[in-house]
Amino acid sequence: MQFYLATSFIFPRSLRFRLFALCFATTHLPLLGYIGWGVATGRFAWAEFIVLTLATMAGAAGALLGIGALLNPIHALADALHPAEEKERKRASPTLPEASDIIARLFSGVRRAATATQTQIDALNAAAHEDALTGIANRRGFLAQIDTLPVTRRRGCIAIIDIDHFKQVNDQLGHEAGDRLLADFAARLSSQTRRIDIVGRWGGEEFAIFYQDAIEDEASWSLARIAERMRQEPVGAVHGQPVTFSAGLCAWRGGPVTDAIDMADDALYHAKRSGRDRIQRAARPSASAYG
Template identity: 65%
Template sequence: MQFYLATSFIFPRSLRLRLFTLCFIATHMPLLGYLAWGLATGRIALAEFVLLTLATIVGTGIALFGIGALLNPIHALADALHQGRGDAPLLPEVGDVIQTLYAGVQRARDRMDDLHQAAHEDPLTGIANRRGFLSALDALPAERRRGCVAIIDIDYFKRVNDLSGHEEGDRVLAAFATRLSALVRRVDLVARWGGEEFAIFFQDCIEDEASWTLARIAARMRSDPIGETHGRPISFSAGICRWNGEPLEQTLRRADEALYDAKQAGRDRICRAAPIFQEA
């Protein structure tokens, strides 16, 4: 299709003439090469030149006959459809049909990309949603499936909606997503887990590093709050769990349990998942 578009300047309204031009040039390339060699060396033979010219003309005729035979069914179908529709306008040229089909394929591809993005991106915050988060982690190669997973919950978020309205709640969610994305590394993945919960995958990161990063974000939330409830800066609680490539569901469950511990301990804090003790 790229070649078709690149040659569209040659008889743009007639695919048949475009094919003729390309075939004529292609079949006469040996003749042109021989002519250039003969002029450069002075050893051109008239009889050989005439014979080669006749051969290329015959080859061009055969190619054009085959092309016409291939295009005839398309034109016959167009004529039949036109006759069956009375005064309906003629169908477009074959070249136009091809270009239209290509444009349709491009639109369909763009539409598929849009649908994929909509399925994996949270429309409010612009970051990945739960499906996008899980898909991204599932697509990681085995050697990169390690680090820490954090589940984060905005403290007392219901009060924001109740006291200030849902528009303010949406603003807080978007601002919090922006804050998280800005204060983690580019290799880390931030997602809206659902409601006022968020998730972060800290790639190739130990628990101490992940905890320090979240503590830095928490301090920023106090010094530069994204909003307030009852005169206090909006804060968050978080649960962290180490992930070494084991089933992700287990890691997420343990991170969620650590988040529960943080909320039970008074919120505005970060807790780590309890270690798993294996029996001897």
């Protein structure tokens, strides 16, 4: 762009003539060299000079036609895709020359393409980290949010939660009812946790909560409160009984979060084996790797 503006004094109202002038100057360097050699040696031949001049002019014209042919599709595409923007740009862009300026159109098209590409990347990134059914983080998004926290904030409690007898919900009420129950349950978890806590769908009917900077008693009380509300205001029922959940809970004092998740998952398994609708703490907290 700096070179473009620096050469604007050459045919400022016509980009094509400016390109021709630049092509003519660069392709005629051999001709200038020949003239200098002829003057220095006294062996100047007019016939050779005329032939060489015509050849270089033809070369410059061919280069200009080639450049124009390459840029014309971009010119036409910009007009077809964004006619309103092109008209507005022509009125509001005093630093770039007039409407026929191909470089201005090219610059505008590249900028729009870059913006559209970034928008698509952002959308794909959001989709990769968000559960489409519930609107909360999926497993990847849950772990990614934890990874973005400072090391000093990566401690608290990890809970892995499983909806009890969810297969019966699908079998008796249908998969659409099951999907609604999952979405309602995710909303219940999100509304009953703090802003600093991270809630995600771990997979299937399993969910995960990271209670940031919380001790086991605080996290256990929060889960118990959610469980009680599930009984009093159920998000679904099977055979007239409210749908409940079981949870495994593990204190995380730093180190790899996957260790705490595995221990919470083991505690969930014991909660299921012990009769469901209960909260089971891990036998020991996840050890700290930071002392």
